Amino acid sequence: MKTAVIVFPGSNCDQDMYYAIKDGLGEEVDYVWHAETSLDGYDAVMIPGGFSYGDYLRSGAIARFAGIMPAVIQAAKEGKPVLGVCNGFQILLEAGLLPGAMLKNKHLKFICETVDLQVKNNDTQFTKLYDQDEIIRIPIAHGEGNYFCDDATLKKLQDNNRIVFTYSGKNPNGSRADIAGIINETGNVLGMMPHPERAADALLGSDDGLRLFQSILNHWRESAHAAYTS
């Protein structure tokens, strides 16, 4: 599996993402600069956390119009796995690949801590290796992770089992329905505020995040094998 990690000016979790895939998974991975226009040859796309364009205007608003974004949207339409973490999630929301928007954290604080997440849907290509309702420990680090959507959108997310992760115990940022991560209708675009790439090695305090990347890899292997034998 060949993965692209998109790098914007102001991305700062790109290296963590790169090493989670390279060392954690042992798979091929490249940095792809935001000004590039093609993602041909890549099997998976990761949009890392950070403060792209200094969070000017709104988090993710400027990155959404970067040169690489049409290729990211194209990859999503082709059914390739696209993962947006933290600022990456915000960019996916701004790009309309996922519904809703981010508000400032309820108590206005930038929160940097490891939280309990509940896996609300383990039947996705990102979460197959977790148990349903399993509690995992993943770090968060954001000032604008207060997920907002209207009632109709929330109902759609709930009815279609598209809420993948929720905060367990306490909700750190005021997000609607404790949402920490959601998936698109076709199940190949996941946005989440917590950082699985920062929990990809036991040395970092938790390796609960690694199974997310392993799930993507397993799914890719199965579908690549299916394509080969059909």
Place this chain on the structure above:
Amino acid sequence: MKKVKVFITLKESVLDPQGQAVMQSLHNMEYTNVKDVRIGKYIELLVEDSADVAEQVDTICDKLLANTVIENYRYEIEEEVHS
């Protein structure tokens, strides 16, 4: 040239924690008659004259300046007077 003044505000249904914090501060200053504070953005654009400036500004606001999931916008178009 036209000067376009764009006002972006959070929708009524969206909580504004920043506004709430500012209101709390005003109350601490004893301005207890202030009953709500909502914080928005003000953006000025200088645009070359053309027939469809308003149409363009609508698109610019929808696509980039505002996030219509959480924000409303309105704007005023004025003649830019050269001094």
